[in-house]
Amino acid sequence: DIQMTQSPSTLSASVGDRVTITCRASQSINSWLAWYQQKPGKAPNLLIYAASSLQSGVPSRFSGSGSGTEFTLTISSLQPDDFATYHCQQYNSQWTFGQGTKVEIK
Amino acid sequence: QITLKESGPTLVKSTQTLTLTCTFSGFSLSTSGVGVGWIRQPPGKALEWLALIYWDDGKHYSPSLKSRLTITKDTSKNQVVLTVTNMDPVDTATYYCAHMTHSSGYYYFDYWGQGTLVTVSS
Numbered sequence: 001d002i003q004m005t006q007s008p009s010t011l012s013a014s015v016g017d018r019v020t021i022t023c024r025a026s027q028s029i030n031s032w033l034a035w036y037q038q039k040p041g042k043a044p045n046l047l048i049y050a051a052s053s054l055q056s057g058v059p060s061r062f063s064g065s066g067s068g069t070e071f072t073l074t075i076s077s078l079q080p081d082d083f084a085t086y087h088c089q090q091y092n093s094q095w096t097f098g099q100g101t102k103v104e105i106k
Numbered sequence: 107q108i109t110l111k112e113s114g115p116t117l118v119k120s121t122q123t124l125t126l127t128c129t130f131s132g133f134s135l136s137t138s139g140v141g142v143g144w145i146r147q148p149p150g151k152a153l154e155w156l157a158l159i160y161w162d163d164g165k166h167y168s169p170s171l172k173s174r175l176t177i178t179k180d181t182s183k184n185q186v187v188l189t190v191t192n193m194d195p196v197d198t199a200t201y202y203c204a205h206m207t208h209s210s211g212y213y214y215f216d217y218w219g220q221g222t223l224v225t226v227s228s
């Protein structure tokens with residue numbers, strides 16, 4: 001099984017901050033990685049697929065990068081609507097998720 | 107517009123079998139390249155993929171739960187059904203179904219249902 005590890009688990013930030021979340025895979029997953037945003041009581045919402053492709057309708061302040069085993073999600077200027085939990089997920093070999101990163105108000 | 111909705115019991119007892127139905131619209135599970143998967147999330151914990159089914163009736167199951175899971179589809183009703191046998195309190199979670207699409211043959215979840223909370227009592 002491929003394990004996905006996100007860091008940090010919690011991130012405190014202010015509106016306007018540049019935020020970066022890291023996701024590491026236990027073995028190479030090429031670029032088969034997705035990022036999701038989840039708000040309390042709601043289903044996850046796809047932000048990024050194939051490591052760096054922006055899903056239709058997602059604001060351009062979200063971007064993804066990486067390949068192999070190390071990936072990042074960047075929010076260029078944090079907005080009030082962005083306080084949420086973010087999950088990475090590999091789909092190179094079956095499907096596994098990271099443990100999530102909560103972005104909270106500083 | 108793709109939508110999915112999960113339905114089933116909100117409370118089950120230990121050792122019972124859980125049957126969940128995903129009813130969807132905006133796509134057909136007989137169309138090449140389409141899939142539907144199930145994912146769960148225990149309260150306050152991480153997401154866990156359970157099972158998925160493709161348009162051609164191909165199926166995949168989580169290795170850790172494979173012996174307890176069955177996924178089927180009814181294309182005429184636009185439904186996918188997941189059964190989980192021998193339920194335990196640790197199976198308490200919100201269960202989601204999701205539409206799957208692919209890039210270069212690698213499938214990911216792009217549209218999710220709202221989820222349904224299932225509580226298992228001992």
